[in-house]
Amino acid sequence: MLTLTDIAEDPLILTRGLRLRDASPAVLRPLVHADAERLADFLAGLSPESRRLSTFDGYDFAAARELCAAIARYDKLRLVLEDESSQRIVGLFELSLALTASDIARYRAAGIHLTERTDCRFGPTLADAYQGSGAGSLVLPFVTEAVRLLGRSRIILWGGVLADNARALRFYEKNGFQLVGPFTGPHGTPSLDMILPLTGHVPPLPT
Ligand SMILES: CC(C)(COP(=O)(O)OP(=O)(O)OC[C@H]1O[C@@H](n2cnc3c(N)ncnc32)[C@H](O)[C@@H]1OP(=O)(O)O)[C@@H](O)C(=O)NCCC(=O)NCCS
Known part of the structure; x- marks a missing residue:
């Protein structure tokens, strides 16, 4: 089983080349320490609506540096999508291997x-x-x-x-996420819990 330390030591383990819809090349890879400036550009470029839908602690260089400083130190794995033609970070995909007490309680109430x-x-x-x-x-x-590869078999929405x-x-529905139930978010916002059970073959570690 892969650990966050393994990934930080060898980010190539989780580096994959992709083609975007317009056929331009992109790379999905773990965030690395050298990304702070480009990650700051990504965060700063998010519109107010995107910031409402997906909230970060900050949207500047200090916030980006914090995210980079957290690499392999806590429970988070952050993958970035990089558009190869511009070399810009155009997506951030965050995973946390830790659960909160409130997540556990809400899902338990829904029988999960x-x-x-x-x-x-x-x-x-x-x-x-x-x-x-x-x-x-x-x-x-x-x-x-x-x-x-990290040994987990279900994904819940953060x-x-x-x-x-x-x-x-x-996006979640068409990719197989199942609705668990409604709840009220921290600022009184109507929110929904969703879960994706992973099934099928576990791919071998790339060599
Ligand atoms: C959520 C997100 C990661 C999804 O990625 P994406 O590349 O936009 O998703 P896709 O294009 O693969 O799928 C989006 C689907 O929603 C549909 N869609 C687009 N706008 C829509 C709208 N206003 N209402 C309903 N459906 C809509 C698209 O047509 C597509 O469905 P289809 O393939 O059946 O046509 C991305 O939109 C995003 O970063 N949004 C802002 C931040 C955010 O909301 N993060 C999630 C927080 S929980």
């Missing part, structure tokens, strides 16, 4: 027993210009591959999805 042996949290964010372009669906199989986030809801 979450554990840190089986479950992890996931939150995707694309740059505004890349939203609705199929990039999220292109990346998701690589995220599920990473989750399997903090749920806002109930009015129609595009994200469609």
Whole structure:
């Protein structure tokens, strides 16, 4: 089983080349320390609406540096999507191997027993210009591959999805996420819990 330390030591383990819908080349890979400036550009470029739908602690260089400083130190794996033609970070896909007490309680009330042996949290964010372009669906199989390699078999949404986030809801539904139930988010926002059970063959580690 892969660990976050293994990935930080050899990011190539989880580096995959992709083609975006317009056939331009892109790479999905773990965030690395050298990314702080480019990650800051990505965060700073998010529109107010994107920031409402997907919230970060900050949107500047300090916030980006914090995310880079957290590499392999806590429970998070952050994958970035890089558009090869511009060399810009155009997506951030976050996984957390830790669960919160409130997640566990909400899912238990819905009859689902979450554990840190089986479950992890996931939150995707694309740059505004890349939203609705199929990039999220292109990346998701690589995220599920990473989750399997980390030894987990289900993915829940990190903090749920806002109930009015129609595009994200469609994205999750078409990619197999199941609705668990509604809840009220930290700022009184109507939100939904969703879960994706991973099934099938566990791919071998790339050599
Ligand atoms: C959520 C997100 C990662 C999905 O990635 P994506 O590349 O946009 O998703 P896809 O293009 O693969 O799929 C989106 C689907 O929603 C549909 N869609 C787009 N806008 C929509 C809208 N306003 N209402 C309903 N459906 C919509 C698309 O047509 C597509 O469905 P289809 O393939 O059946 O036509 C991306 O949109 C994003 O980063 N959004 C902003 C941040 C965010 O909301 N993050 C999630 C927080 S929980």
